[in-house]
Amino acid sequence: xxxxxxxxxxxxxxxxxxxxxxxxxxxxxxxxxxxxxxxxxxxxxxxxxxxxxxxxxxxxxxxxxxxxxxxxxxxxxxxxxxxxxxxxxxxxxxxxxxxxxxxxxxxxxxxxxxxxxxxxxxxxxxxxxxxxxxxxxxxxxxxxxxxxxxxxxxxxxxxxxxxxxxxxxxxxxxxxxxxxxxxxxxxxxxxxxxxxxxxxxxxxxxxxxxxxxxxxxxxxxxxxxxxxxxxxxxxxxxxxxxxxxxxxxxxxxxxxxxxxxxxxxxxxxxxxxxxxxxxxxxxxxxxxxxxxxxxxxxxxxxxxxxxxxxxxxxxxxxxxxxxxxxxxxxxxxxxxxxxxxxxxxxxxxxxxxxxxxxxxxxxxxxxxxxxxxxxxxxxxxxxxxxxxxx
Numbered sequence: 001x002x003x004x005x006x007x008x009x010x011x012x013x014x015x016x017x018x019x020x021x022x023x024x025x026x027x028x029x030x031x032x033x034x035x036x037x038x039x040x041x042x043x044x045x046x047x048x049x050x051x052x053x054x055x056x057x058x059x060x061x062x063x064x065x066x067x068x069x070x071x072x073x074x075x076x077x078x079x080x081x082x083x084x085x086x087x088x089x090x091x092x093x094x095x096x097x098x099x100x101x102x103x104x105x106x107x108x109x110x111x112x113x114x115x116x117x118x119x120x121x122x123x124x125x126x127x128x129x130x131x132x133x134x135x136x137x138x139x140x141x142x143x144x145x146x147x148x149x150x151x152x153x154x155x156x157x158x159x160x161x162x163x164x165x166x167x168x169x170x171x172x173x174x175x176x177x178x179x180x181x182x183x184x185x186x187x188x189x190x191x192x193x194x195x196x197x198x199x200x201x202x203x204x205x206x207x208x209x210x211x212x213x214x215x216x217x218x219x220x221x222x223x224x225x226x227x228x229x230x231x232x233x234x235x236x237x238x239x240x241x242x243x244x245x246x247x248x249x250x251x252x253x254x255x256x257x258x259x260x261x262x263x264x265x266x267x268x269x270x271x272x273x274x275x276x277x278x279x280x281x282x283x284x285x286x287x288x289x290x291x292x293x294x295x296x297x298x299x300x301x302x303x304x305x306x307x308x309x310x311x312x313x314x315x316x317x318x319x320x321x322x323x324x325x326x327x328x329x330x331x332x333x334x335x336x337x338x339x340x341x342x343x344x345x346x347x348x349x350x351x352x353x354x355x356x357x358x359x360x361x362x363x364x365x366x367x368x369x370x371x372x373x374x375x376x377x378x379x380x381x382x383x384x385x386x387x388x389x390x
Contacts, residue, residue: 027137027176027216030091033062037350040095040219040273040322042068042143042180044285047079049088051278051325054339055346056088062352066178068095068141075102078123078130082138093137095178096127098167100142116159120166124175140167140177144221147182150197152204161210168214178217180275185287186225186246191383195253199390202254205263212267219322222247223277225287226299227378234380236369240306245384247274247307251316253387260390269315275322276303280338282328291376293334297341298374301363304345305372308359319350 028036037060041051052067059065065088069079082094103123107114123140132138142163148156160179168174184194201207211218229243245252251272254265279286280296289296307321323342327335349362363371 028064030062030064034353035062035319035355037063037319037346038217038273038321039063039065039346040068040141040178040217040275040320041065042141042275042322042324043070044279044324044326047081049084050335051323051339051342052085052088052092054336054343056092057340058343058347059089059091060347060350060352061091063091063346063350064137065089065092066095066139066141067092068097068143070143071097071099071102075099076106076123076126078127078132080130082130082132085138086136093139094132095139095141096123096130096132098123098140098142098163098177100145100163103163116162117166120163120168121170122166124167124170127170134170134173134175139175139216141217142167142177142179144180144182147184149181150194150201152200157201157204157207161207164210164214176214176216178219178273179215181218181220183221183223185223186228186381186384187287188381189383191386195386198250198253198387199257199261202250202257202261202264208264208267211271212263216271217273217320217322218268218271219273219275220250221275221324222249223275223279223286223324224303225277225289225378226291226295226374226376227288228381229302229378230291230295230299230374230376231378231380232375236302236305236363236372239302239372239374240309242380242382242384243302243306244310245387246381247276247303248272248310248314248316249384249387253390256388256390258390270318272316273320273322274307274317275324276300276307278323278338278342279326280328280334281330282326284328286324286326289328293330293338295374295376297338298372299376300338300342301345302372302374304342304349305359305362305369308349308355308362312356312359319355321346 067085078096085094103119251268254261345362360367363369
């Protein structure tokens, strides 16, 4: 059951109202908070708390933080450590990482008796054994759903629907978790294959019905490239517009599809989470982020600013955002500095019980946009603007 405050309902219907509230899930409700921010924190390859620690030092009482704990060397085994996440604060919760590729191999070992549904149920039991507790807000996250979900090849969507049902049900109590979807880079030039694949995926209503039933957060890996956003000689507002054309392209296309994609659009309005890029000084898997630390710090704030201002004018992603943390070669001091900048930017832009009109605070304490004014040699990719229409 979802609680939809009157103002949140106006936001969906498009009526003229002061949109200072957003949808609040029963599971997310916090006493004294009229709205709740959700922050998903993912760390690539390593088990370390640099980014969660920064959010802990800048936490606010109306935000829930969900920390992904990468699977163990055996990819079917969740990593213990939920207690360490809980120690960061009352609103910190652990996400046990369900490795799609790892459980694919587990099923392949005995295809006649093992299924994706049983894999999901088995993982929930392993979560209990590893110390996770859904009663206090811990949950599961799939990393990462394959790109074949967009094409439907190899019966991928059927397998995904079975897996999330098993993960949701477990052996009781039920728990809606999340998924990380393998995206595609912002520098893509030929959209002739990708866009039709996304359109077909969005038209698959039964898939989205099951996502609604079993998956709380639908997080797309939109790892923006500063070379495609921090255009020299432009301005922060224009940079944010081009950035959002990429960050929000999947739910934006769902809305553009009208009745053909109404099921997907309705779900994504409530569940979509852009997973933002925090892979400074790396050019592997997250775009080309080999830029100066100062430029990337401003780019990090720009991503928060852009996500906020988009939510102020659209029904998604509300007060939901996520971060993928994977810095390349860097010192501990540099990593801690970057993590603090990200956490402070979110805390300023998403304060308790207020939201709309505060996006500029993502850039600086006084709202000056200069703090988001990154400049990197490159050019906008206007191809993402085509997702505004079917």
